[in-house]
Amino acid sequence: MKKRCSILLTACLMIAALTGCSQTQTVEQTSAQTTEVQQTEETLQEKEAQTFSIGYPSYLQESQGEALVLEEKPEDIVVLSNSALQILVACGIEPVAVTSPHVQIDYPDWVRELPVISTGMSDLDSESVISMQPDLVIMGVHLKEDYGQQFQDAGIPVYYTSEGPSITYQEVKEEAITLTESFGTKEQLEKMKSDFAEVEQRAADFREKWDSKQMMILFGAPPSYQQTSKGYLGSILAMLPFENMADQVLSEDSRTASLDLESLLEVNPEILFAISPTAQSAEDLQAVYAEEFEKNPKIWSGLQAVKNDQVIWLSNEYVTSKGVHIIQSIHSLIDMLEEKFAVN
Numbered sequence: 001m002k003k004r005c006s007i008l009l010t011a012c013l014m015i016a017a018l019t020g021c022s023q024t025q026t027v028e029q030t031s032a033q034t035t036e037v038q039q040t041e042e043t044l045q046e047k048e049a050q051t052f053s054i055g056y057p058s059y060l061q062e063s064q065g066e067a068l069v070l071e072e073k074p075e076d077i078v079v080l081s082n083s084a085l086q087i088l089v090a091c092g093i094e095p096v097a098v099t100s101p102h103v104q105i106d107y108p109d110w111v112r113e114l115p116v117i118s119t120g121m122s123d124l125d126s127e128s129v130i131s132m133q134p135d136l137v138i139m140g141v142h143l144k145e146d147y148g149q150q151f152q153d154a155g156i157p158v159y160y161t162s163e164g165p166s167i168t169y170q171e172v173k174e175e176a177i178t179l180t181e182s183f184g185t186k187e188q189l190e191k192m193k194s195d196f197a198e199v200e201q202r203a204a205d206f207r208e209k210w211d212s213k214q215m216m217i218l219f220g221a222p223p224s225y226q227q228t229s230k231g232y233l234g235s236i237l238a239m240l241p242f243e244n245m246a247d248q249v250l251s252e253d254s255r256t257a258s259l260d261l262e263s264l265l266e267v268n269p270e271i272l273f274a275i276s277p278t279a280q281s282a283e284d285l286q287a288v289y290a291e292e293f294e295k296n297p298k299i300w301s302g303l304q305a306v307k308n309d310q311v312i313w314l315s316n317e318y319v320t321s322k323g324v325h326i327i328q329s330i331h332s333l334i335d336m337l338e339e340k341f342a343v344n
Contacts (some may be wrong), residue, residue: 054159054182057174060141068159074135080119081161083323084138085111087176090192090324091184104317105325121257122146130154140164165219165227166255167321169330176324191325195254199327203239206334210341212241214269215305219319221276221285222292223259230255233275236330240337245269257297259318265302272305273312275319282313289313312340 052073056064079085079095082102088095089111099119101107118125119139124145129137137151141160142261151158162171173196217233219225228246229238234255237244245267250257278286289311293300301308317329 048268052182053188055178056160057162057171057178059171059174060160060162064160066143068156068157070136074157076132076134077136077138078132078134079128080117080124080129080137080139080143081163081323082162082325083163083172083175084159084179085320086323086325088138088183088242092187093183096132097129102322102325103258104315104329105322119143126150130156159279161284161323163321164287166230166321167232168230169232169239170323172326173339174322195324195327199330200239203330203335205290206338207239207241208310210241212243213247213271214267215242215271215273216245216267216269217277218259218272218274219256220259221274221279221288225256226250226259226264227256228254233273233314236318236326236333237273239330239335242271244279261299265299268302268304270305270308271310271312272303273314275314275316277316277319278314281315285315286311286313312336 019115020321050072052070053067053158054070055067062293077088077093077095078097079088080099082099082105085095085098085107086099086105089107094110095114096116097115098111100116103113117128122142124139124147124188130151133154134156137156137158138161139147141164142164144158144160148158148160177196179191180189184192215226215237217231217237217301219227226246226249227234227244228250229235229243229244230253234244234246245255249263250258274285274289276285276288279288293306305311318333322329
């Protein structure tokens, strides 16, 4: 009997020992697996921390994705966009080459000393860009179809911006803030947001001060197009006390469309805003229109804006988007309108 009990006791001890070993091994395996997962997560986080992401504004995300992600922050950047160039300069970044800096934008002197890459609405010197082997090229999305693949084949990443006469104020603002979030500091971002908030408040104050007036935008010299509130200048004027009659004449999706003189006479707005890409100054534009008025007096003399001297002549500063410079453009426009309205 004692022998049987001894055998049973020994068996129990062996089972307990085996069970303990099994549990220890399970704990050790679980601990090792947990450590491996943690190490994998930490590696991924380290990789993410090492990458550099340049976000896209919401209206470009469908075509370009949420962001351009690079392995590291680019140092040698070719900037073929004046809108992006302003942001990088404000963020203290010096590109290796640029498009021609726009004369109406107040850049530091060193910007105008940088190598210039010839860039047009549909062409650019891509060979010169590729020879520089930059870490990043920033250019207008309108150039993507012709040159994007060339840069991709050369192993050069490209970030695309929006430019032209059909970019709205809100789109300019979102792109400027998005680029500043990517390249700037927290303080620079807050300054950017503050500048936009300030000009929006001034526009709101101006809108409250004056009665709304019906207007239309004449685009070209002589005028060949009209622009709705979804065009560049149209979106600016929509912030002020003006009702754009082109919004009633054209489809909802139109931005800049052909001008119908009969429709213009029928609508007969109180004010006309005139712009042209070929007119450097308001005086140049007015001189061209004076000739047009003399050639077709029956048409133009029937417009109350012409008879009442309510044509606002603008330089080509207001034709296409130049990025964050839009803030200064709006301040200048309000200065001009306050003076004109005060006189009238």
